[in-house]
Amino acid sequence: MTLLKQDNETATLGSAIAASTNPSGDTPFNQVNINGAAVIDNTHAVRGTQSIKLSPVSGSVDSFRWTGLSSTAYAASFYLWVDTLPGTETWICNITASGVRSGMLVISNTNKLRLIDTRGTSTPVWTATNTFPTSQWVRCEFYQTVAASGASQQASYFLGDSTTAVDTSTLLTTGQTGSAAVDTVVFGKSDGGTYASPFWFDSIQFQTAASGLIGAYPQVASTVVRPTSDISNSGGWSIAGGSGSMSIALADESDTTYVQSPDNPTGGSEVVKFALLQTGLVTIKVRHNATNASPVITRTYELVQGSSTIISTRSVVLPTTITDYSWTTTSAEAANITDRSDLRLVWSDTV
The missing domain is CATH 2.60.120.200 (Jelly Rolls)
Known part of the structure; x- marks a missing residue:
């Protein structure tokens, strides 16, 4: 074969x-x-x-x-x-x-x-x-x-x-x-x-020398993964500085292409999925900002497995300059992950 x-x-x-x-x-x-x-x-x-x-x-x-x-x-x-x-x-x-x-x-x-x-x-x-x-x-x-x-x-x-x-x-x-x-x-x-x-x-x-259908393309577990596909967009999020999918705009690690919420956001979320991640604690890294100091915008991030299993949540007031933000799951949170091929990041903004 x-x-x-x-x-x-x-x-x-x-x-x-x-x-x-x-x-x-x-x-x-x-x-x-x-x-x-x-x-x-x-x-x-x-x-x-x-x-x-x-x-x-x-x-x-x-x-x-x-x-x-x-x-x-x-x-x-x-x-x-x-x-x-x-x-x-x-x-x-x-x-x-x-x-x-x-x-x-x-x-x-x-x-x-x-x-x-x-x-x-x-x-x-x-x-x-x-x-x-x-x-x-x-x-x-x-x-x-x-x-x-x-x-x-x-x-x-x-x-x-x-x-x-x-x-x-x-x-x-x-x-x-x-x-x-x-x-x-x-x-x-x-x-x-x-x-x-x-x-x-x-x-x-x-x-x-096949005996049936091949199946999905294999995934290789990595220590660092980036968004690979869009899951949903219920908050009117849009791509700035580029075109195509939200996940591609985020995965290129450039400040010239990014996603943004509408003015005066009311909590609608954007969800992206990641490639297969290796075992261990999970660190989520993002760069974010608000375009103005008023109104104050609070962003909530959730690391989710599949469609509903929340692994870890953080909320933060957005700064007015582009800033690195990260957090790492606890050992207990990481232990709740049973499928590392279906990890997603959900985020939403509210004023």
Whole structure:
């Protein structure tokens, strides 16, 4: 079994994906076919702060691939962020043997995920019930064995790292996936259709000699973690000095990009989630300020596990200059943490 993976974190921000300069992470792609643009971007990210942003052009292919494979049972898993649905059939993952398709995931002309095999797009193996989700990370997965008939197949998609599928084909056993071992997997827009809106790929995996779906991209525990995703915003918080997600604005550790509450805040909160944290006491570090001395603004911070388990709380009157603020959990508070992959920071302002 071979597992190829790419999380884009070691690549240079803003660098173009090209045959000679593609992400140098766990497994660099060996071939790239870009006609629009593909760059390392920090607007959205699954793990860390970076992903691949594709800006395709109508009528052209914009894709990257791993080649030189040899497998008669395989699985693919990747996270996809789409703000604008294509409304036309768009191939997002295509797996071939000597140029002949074995299996493929597409977003259909009705904006639903489809599984395709050698029977082609006019005879889809499976079509999702729901419209493909937008403006969030969606993990797409599929598994197939290679057989001219009676092949095993399964396609599913999930919101982020969830283990509960939004839609799934369940395991099918009537596939027609060819008779030759697959040698190439292509990600991106691998068709010449009209779709020309930006979209993002991240945390990509491909497994040979697979026995089922791969699952979520692995998390590595770290001693220092930063916000990786937005959970909720009930207080009208906004990004200043940048664009994209709240978590990205906070994770870059720059005073030129930050989040701010509305004037005269009334307590609505912002919630962000962190990457997997190692064991031990937890120290929360922030930089904050109020733009004016009046009215006095009190900020409340809560370190929370999941949606409701409060681990530690602090309240502080905001100073009028940007100031470092931190606190460390007690041993008793840290002992109440049972899932370090789901730690969140909640904060709210009141006058």
